[in-house]
Amino acid sequence: MASKKIAVVAANGRVGQLVVKEAADRGFDVTAIVREENKTAAPHVIVKDALDLTTQDLAGFDAVVDAVGGWTPETIPAITEAAVYLADTLAGTDARLIVVGGAGSLFVNPEHTVTVDMGPDFPEDWKPLSAAHGAALANLRQRENVKWTYVSPAADFQADGVRTGTYTLAGEELALNAAGESTVSYADYAIAIVDLIESGEHVRERVSVVSK
Secondary structure, X not given: OOOOEEEEEOOOOHHHHHHHHHHHHOOOEEEEEEOOOOOXXXXXXEEOOHHHOOOOOOOOOOEEEEOOOOOOOOOOHHHHHHHHHHHHHHXXXXXXXXXXXXXXXXXXXXXXXXXXXXOOOOOHHHHHHHXXXXXXXXXXXXXXXXXXXXXXXXXXXXXXXXXXOOOEXXXXXXXXXXXXXXXXXXXXXXXXXXXXXXXXXXXXXXXXXXXX
């Protein structure tokens, strides 16, 4: 079987770089989409802003990973904008859209009426970030002509966490590991992203990733 051809948008970011490396190590044909000099292990590079990408730019990819992030009031809106724009651009094609999501929109009750970011302990400073991720998910849920998968990390998403090589794939509800914690490293999350591309499963679904 031919290797998967994938593009990683915002590949210079910490999650993006790890997804590129994981995919390249498995023999995928990887293109990094970056706004400036490429810092990844990808053999192919497109230097463009996510919102300037065209249907032609993204033609021929089996999957496009949206790793666009933001932490400041100025950059947080890009999370929603990029997800919506990429979904528009890939609409009607066979390409998967894999979105690096947030944990705040995970449900904490079986009725799916209460989310993590509604909790009393959820930091006020994180609410704009969570809202931007949640808005992206809400937009994707309305789409029938995009092969999207939204991937929420655990609540404690550890940039420098170790790569254990294992994880648990969960669903719409906040999941805990064997120690009763909701945590996952960026590296193990990247493994899950590439596994989802490889399996072709969970199209038009939100899934979540937690450590073992």
